[in-house]
Amino acid sequence: xxxxxxxxxxxxxxxxxxxxxxxxxxxxxxxxxxxxxxxxxxxxxxxxxxxxxxxxxxxxxxxxxxxxxxxxxxxxxxxxxxxxxxxxxxxxxxxxxxxxxxxxxxxxxxxxxxxxxxxxxxxxxxxxxxxxxxxxxxxxxxxxxxxxxxxxxxxxxxxxxxxxxxxxxxxxxxxxxxxxxxxxxxxxxxxxxxxxxxxxxxxxxxxxxxxxxxxxxxxxxxxxxxxxxxxxxxxxxxxxxxxxxxxxxxxxxxxxxxxxxxxx
Numbered sequence: 001x002x003x004x005x006x007x008x009x010x011x012x013x014x015x016x017x018x019x020x021x022x023x024x025x026x027x028x029x030x031x032x033x034x035x036x037x038x039x040x041x042x043x044x045x046x047x048x049x050x051x052x053x054x055x056x057x058x059x060x061x062x063x064x065x066x067x068x069x070x071x072x073x074x075x076x077x078x079x080x081x082x083x084x085x086x087x088x089x090x091x092x093x094x095x096x097x098x099x100x101x102x103x104x105x106x107x108x109x110x111x112x113x114x115x116x117x118x119x120x121x122x123x124x125x126x127x128x129x130x131x132x133x134x135x136x137x138x139x140x141x142x143x144x145x146x147x148x149x150x151x152x153x154x155x156x157x158x159x160x161x162x163x164x165x166x167x168x169x170x171x172x173x174x175x176x177x178x179x180x181x182x183x184x185x186x187x188x189x190x191x192x193x194x195x196x197x198x199x200x201x202x203x204x205x206x207x208x209x210x211x212x213x214x215x216x217x218x219x220x221x222x223x224x225x226x227x228x229x230x231x232x233x234x235x236x237x238x239x240x241x242x243x244x245x246x247x248x249x250x251x252x253x254x255x256x257x258x259x260x261x262x263x264x
Contacts, residue, residue, distance in 0.1 A: 001244070006234070009244055012252045013232040015259070020228065021067065028226035029070065029190070031055075031161075031182055033063055034233045034245035038161070038184060040193045047238055051190055054164065054183040062249050063182055065231050068153035069224040073191055075209045075217040079138040079146045081106075082158065091130050094121050105139045140215040147183070148210035149191050153227050161227075163187040163210075182229070197223040 027041040027048070033055050040048040055063040081090060093100040098120045101108060107118035108125055116125060116134055128134035138144050147163020164183040184190055188206050195201035198221065209217065233245045233252055247253060 006244060008256065009234040009252065010242075012255050012259075013234040015255065016230065016232060020230065024226045026223055026225050028228055029161075029194070031063075031227070031229045032235060033065070033229065033231050034248050035235060035243070038182070038190070040190060048193065049189065050238070051187075052185040053161075063229060064155070064157045064159055065229050065251075066155060066157075067226060067228045068155050070151055070153045070194055070221060070227050071224055072152050072218050072220045073194060074150050074152060075219070076140040076148055076212070076215040077144070077146050077150045077162070078140055078216055079144055081136040081138070083132055086129060086132065086136050090136050091126070094126055094129070098122075098126075101136070105141065105143050106136050107139060108134050108136055110134060146181075147187060149187050149206075151184075151187075151191065151194060159229075161187070161190070194221065194225055195219065197221070 027043050029038060029040055031038045031053060036053055036055060037050050038053050039050045042048045090100075090106075097103070100106075101117070101121055102119050108116040108121065108129060110116060111133075116128075118139070121129070125134065129136060138146075140148075142148070145164070150160050150162035152160050159181050161182050161184050188203060188210060191210075192201065192203040192206045195206065198219065201219070231249065231251050233247055235243055235245075237243050
């Protein structure tokens with residue numbers, strides 16, 4: 001890669017960093033999408049630890065870029081299927097196989113959360129799913145797509161950090177397999193760090209709760225923690241080495257074009 005291209009990546013990343021806040025009430029969690037990595041920060045700006053992540057794109061759902069606050073954690077969560085996935089993916093699967101819901105540990109519920117069926121889907125129920133009068137959710141447990149825990153920072157895109165039922169995907173170099181949410185490798189470490197200001201919530205308790213009997217258990221953070229989802233194709237790693245990443249969403253190309261446009 002020509003040096004000029006790398007210099008341009010550095011300039012574009014610095015331009016993005018310029019838009020961000022540089023001080024926070026609590027040390028933040030920072031997810032850099034092109035790097036497929038999440039970092040938990042120390043108060044002095046150093047990195048407490050980092051985790052590999054899986055992000056969105058492969059299914060046409062890019063992970064958004066924003067700053068929010070982590071407010072609570074849910075252990076052994078349900079996965080509430082989004083309306084777009086329900087219509088575009090779940091309905092065609094049920095049309096091919098009426099037992100699809102049962103085979104994949106889903107259940108059909110009313111808007112109030114009352115279970116309609118977790119077994120074979122009748123034509124009437126299928127119509128309710130298609131019209132969104134009924135909703136589909138996946139039951140908690142090992143086979144749940146969110147894994148055994150999710151970290152919530154309310155946002156209009158309904159994106160959050162969570163585990164996964166397919167940890168083998170973390171071994172791949174390009175990890176853009178999700179529908180937009182961000183899957184975290186070994187999420188128990190990040191959850192324990194997020195709950196470090198909640199008395200009694202150490203790593204052992206986090207693991208025990210993830211593997212416990214109580215489903216959909218919400219734990220509110222004693223202290224809210226900023227989370228930044230950012231986009232930088234040039235970064236300095238923990239060994240002070242610069243690393244470059246592919247412009248996976250094309251945002252560098254867009255920014256480069258915007259910055260180079262001549263104004264009259």
